[in-house]
Amino acid sequence: MIVQLSxxxxxxxxxxxxxxQQSYYTEAVLIDNFDIPALNESVEAIRSSKETFVGYFVEGELRALIAYEHQEKKLQITRLVVHPDFFRRGFASYLMKYLLNHHLDTLIYAHTSEKNQPAIDLYYSFGFVISRKFNLPDGHPMVVLERYSSYA
Known part of the structure; x- marks a missing residue:
């Protein structure tokens, strides 16, 4: 079940x-970079966040979520996480479909590590393209993926 989270x-x-933390730890191992800010985030930081959070529940437990910031016709996906026990079961895709269906006529974009091929493949499967590459201050390579959502 997909619901907006408070x-x-x-x-x-x-x-x-x-x-x-569970999901990003797995990503950190994959990309060999443990400087992912979300790994060190606090409950209070999440409570005060202005992001919109949408969760996917299985048997009453939060197993995946997508979060975003939306301004006019532009939306940034800020988090897309799945519990490691539920990887490759379609939960990220369900959340992406939900987001795309609720935000038509919107430029949607996300940042991810250039080394995170599973995330890049997911975005590609929804018609996203790499619009820009850059390096973090520590030299870690990143990509920006975007798509204009006129239909899901």
């Missing part, structure tokens, strides 16, 4: 944090 509530923020 990240300002302590227990919800705690669940978001636990899920993203």
């Amino acid at each position: 990240n300002h509530k302590y227990e919800t923020a705690k669940s978001i944090l636990a899920l993203q």
Whole structure:
């Protein structure tokens, strides 16, 4: 079941944090970079975030989520995480479809590591293209993927 999350509530923020730490730890191993800011985020940072969080629940447990910031006709995906036990089961795709169906006529973009091929492949499968490459201050290569969402 997909629902919007109330990240300002302590227990919800705690669940978001636990899920993203598990998911981003797996990503950190994959890309060989443990400087992912979300790994060191706090419950209070999530509670005060202005992002919109949408979660995917399985048997009452938060197993995946997508978060974004939306301004007029531009939307940035800020988080897309899946519990490692649920990788490759379509949860990220379900959340992407949800997002695309609810934000038509919008430029949607996301940043990810150039080394995170599973994430890049997911974005490609939804018609995203790499629009820019850049390096973080530590030299880690990143990409920006975007697509104009006129239909899902």
